[in-house]
Amino acid sequence: MRNYSKVLKIAPAFLLAGTIMLEAQQRDSIKQKDIEQVVLIGYGKQKKSDLTGSITALSEKDFNKGAITSAEGLLNGRTSGVVVTQSGTPGNDAVIRVRGGSSLLSSNDPLIVIDGLPVEGGLSSINPNDIESFSILKDASSTAIYGNRGSNGVILITTKKGSKKKLQVSFNSFTTYNTLAKNVDVYNGDQFREIINTMAPDKANLLGTANTNWQDLIFRNTASFDSNLSLMGNLFDKIPSRLSIGHTENEGLLLTSNYKRSTASFTLNPTLFDNHLKLNISGNYTYAFRTNADEGAIGSAISYDPTQSPYDAQTPFAGYREWYQQDGAKYFFRGTSNPLSQLLERRNIGNHHRFYGNINLDYKFHFLPELRLIVNAGIDKQEGDGKTEISSFARAGYWNGLPVGNYTETNYDNFNKNLNTQLNYIKNFGKLSFDLLGGYEYQNFDYKNYNSANQLLYVLDPNNNVADTYTDPGVNLQAFFGRLNLGWNNNRYLVTVNYRRDGSSRFSKENRWGNFGGAAFAWKMHEDLFKDNSTINELKLRLSVGAVGQQDIGGYKIDYFKQYDVSTNAYYQFGTGANTYYLIARPKGYNQNLTWESSTKYNAGLDFSLFSRRLSGNVDVYLADTKDLLSIVAEGALQNLRVLGPKNIGSLQSKGLDFNLNYQMFKKENFTLDVNYNLSYNHLEITELFTDNIPQGGVGLGGYVQTHKVGLAPFSYWVYQQVYDSTGKPIEGVYVDRNGDGTIDSFDKYNYKKPQADVTMGLMIDGTFMKNWDYSMAWRASFGNYVYDQVNADRAYFSTINNVVDNTLANSPLDFAKTGFAFANKESDYYIKNASYLKLDNVTLGYTIRNNNFIGDRTSLRIYGGVQNALIISDYKGLDPEVFNNGLDGVIYPRARMYMLGVNVNF
Missing domain, CATH: 2.40.170.20 (TonB-dependent receptor, beta-barrel domain)
Known part of the structure; x- marks a missing residue:
């Protein structure tokens, strides 16, 4: 529990606020009610009350607000089972995962269908202002009609259409x-x-x-x-x-x-x-x-x-x-x-x-x-x-x-x-x-x-x-x-x-x-x-x-x-x-x-x-x-x-x-x-x-x-178990002999987090x-x-600061003061961080x-x-x-x- 610290201190309040306050929007117009009641499914539409699968529908009122310039940004955090990770690089596509994905080293991207057209690649080139709604198909009964591309979920996008009203x-x-x-x-x-x-x-x-x-x-x-x-x-x-x-x-x-x-x-x-x-x-x-x-x-x-x-x-x-x-x-x-x-x-x-x-x-x-x-x-x-x-x-x-x-x-x-x-x-x-x-x-x-x-x-x-x-x-x-x-x-x-x-x-x-x-x-x-x-x-x-x-x-x-x-x-x-x-x-x-x-x-x-x-x-x-x-x-x-x-x-x-x-x-x-x-x-x-x-x-x-x-x-991380001294400082190169054979080698590595x-x-x-x-x-x-802190693992040790081979000098993150490592210890569980x-x-x-x-x-x-x-x-x-x-x-x-x-x- 000590590893969660600040976040876990906030979590009860966050969970309590979410559990008490929750969500449910009543629509103020007939058009909004119609959007809520009719949901896109694979190759068709269905009343929301008649859905048999696990499908989430999001309309304009449900989208994220703020400085949104990518279609994925409208979705981030808006529904359970969908995780969107956006890059800081301008114009880069976000990574979308529906229920964690279903593949190991093949593609885990969901199928994207825009107005009935299955497309490849991300959504960075799509103008989010043109999107009217999303339907996110999560379970196999909903995605099976897409067969060979349905294992990682399906995201159906509807773009905005014309109107019979006067010019708006x-x-x-x-x-x-x-x-x-x-x-x-x-x-x-x-x-x-x-x-x-x-x-x-x-x-x-x-x-x-x-x-x-x-x-x-x-x-x-x-x-x-x-x-x-x-x-x-x-x-x-x-x-x-x-x-x-x-x-x-x-x-x-x-x-x-x-x-x-x-x-x-x-x-x-x-x-x-x-x-x-x-x-x-x-x-x-x-x-x-x-x-x-x-x-x-x-x-x-x-x-x-x-x-x-x-x-x-x-x-x-x-x-x-x-x-x-x-x-x-x-x-x-x-x-x-x-x-x-x-x-x-x-x-x-x-x-x-x-x-x-x-x-x-x-x-x-x-x-x-x-x-x-x-x-x-x-x-x-x-x-x-x-x-x-x-x-x-x-x-x-x-x-x-x-x-x-x-x-x-x-x-x-x-x-x-x-x-x-x-x-x-x-x-x-x-x-x-x-x-x-x-x-x-x-x-x-x-x-x-x-x-x-x-x-x-x-x-x-x-x-x-x-x-x-x-x-x-x-x-x-x-x-x-x-x-x-x-x-x-x-x-x-x-x-x-x-x-x-x-x-x-x-x-x-x-x-x-x-x-x-x-x-x-x-x-x-x-x-x-x-x-x-x-x-x-x-x-x-x-x-x-x-x-x-x-x-x-x-x-x-x-x-x-x-x-x-x-x-x-x-x-x-x-x-x-x-x-x-x-x-x-x-x-x-x-x-x-x-x-x-x-x-x-x-x-x-x-x-x-x-x-x-x-x-x-x-x-x-x-x-x-x-x-x-x-x-x-x-x-x-x-x-x-x-x-x-x-x-x-x-x-x-x-x-x-x-x-x-x-x-x-x-x-x-x-x-x-x-x-x-x-x-x-x-x-x-x-x-x-x-x-x-x-x-x-x-x-x-x-x-x-x-x-x-x-x-x-x-x-899963596969590392050596670091040994620490009485003050909590990691002892360089000293790891737990997990198999008890008296030798520290790759057989002593273990899976951690x-x-x-x-x-x-x-x-x-x-x-x-x-x-x-x-x-x-x-x-x-x-x-x-958990993450592997490669920024420190690659730099925070003295043989990098004092590069004898190249006869150069290099700066280090402040983590060097915590370890004092002379050489790289990249496979230590010390670098696996919550x-x-x-x-x-x-x-x-x-x-x-x-x-x-x-x-x-x-x-x-x-x-x-x-x-x-x-x-x-x-x-x-x-x-x-x-x-x-x-x-x-x-x-x-x-x-x-x-x-x-x-x-x-x-x-």
């Missing part, structure tokens, strides 16, 4: 002032000089006279801007339409990082033939420009000698100080790079274009109105280019001791085409409601990549920039699917059965097709047990089981196929003469037995609503077993003509609990208060592996601090007061997650003027301000306890603290 114009704009919330604590120049003079006086001649804070030099306070304009109305009084444009600029905290995004979208959704034919036509275009900073400079800033000045006019390295030695006309570098040079003498830019859209046709047959034909055709085209230039006189521009520079180019062109057609028959037969859906789906992904063949060495060979073209074989997916929904006695008893037969070009003909399906049952218990009870408005039991799959193994598109690589420079001579040399081809490794990952998932849930629906919520418990795990693993010597390749390697189990509560605490004329609270518990465990211990988390020189092992969570949280929570409070004021506050918490946290993600306050003589009867003007990433409470001393990279906290781009001011005008 909305303009929203905000700006933020961005600051660095925290630095890595390292020694300043005076402290560092004292360490060297005391502990390595023979190196005192290498010390400088400066007092340089390198982190202050590479980070800056910045501003970001976001503006969006939308027009919605009835074009020609016949076609509901919407047009929107948006522009975002985010100058990163790290020097030279920048992100700009411009978006445009349109929708047309007319109805024809007396409402028998509904059309939805949409198109979305995004252009993004990025300047990518060398994030390795963050690590260099932590480590560079603080007694040195950043500049040295006497060196030939563009005026920057560097550690080097000279051999005639050649310069060879040693030690840490100058972080300013890493950033300012390197230019890495990228352009990204994306167009996605679809045409949806929904035709209700004239001769049989119970039967509908639904056709959805869509495309998602993403293309871009990038270039990196490094100055000839920058450290990274030297080759073999000479200033030659570096230039590379990349281009890509990815094209996703999708077509799905469905027949849907809906009819009531007395007390029986009958809903039958059948369909076919085709999706094809084409990929093209262009890369410069080699670095351009300006001085040695200016013609070396020859472009290679690499065409990926792509992926083709086809499927037949169906679903039957039955309801009895006014839908008091509900049954759902669905099935999908999926084919993927990733697998051989013998393994190409997979069968997936699910079944669910729901009982509206309140109509039988509490019919006359005015307190209980809804009490529904849900039970489900399903089988879903996974086929995403990254770049291995046709691994079952026997292929040959043709050499570019290896020849064999047949005969004699100049024309008798032929390029050599060699066979590549392959795996004809590769097959789907498959997950069988069980779910039991209870939905409830009380007190005239002011208090509502749900609780779900689930169990998921995944077998035939896909992974890229080492091949045995001479086994398969390669070192690494994809295999089906084992099984994984996930189990947990999702809990959501909604409470409308107050709804008065001058004061409203709505609260949403959610809690998730998730436990992942490897149940079978082809080999019992697969090392992970390499930390150099053959060392590993994580492992995959049966009976443990993925990426894991990176995954046991429990995550979210709490959102919002409302109004004095009619025109609105407020919101969003909290998140995570408990039981990273539980409580975060205040956002606080927002706004004031709205409406029905005012100054602005007009149809116009509303809202002015708002707030703080993003406002507060973090955690015992972890690193930059941020919320890390990527499976719990390894190396050097991360810090998330900015953002002070926001914005305006929203509607007329």
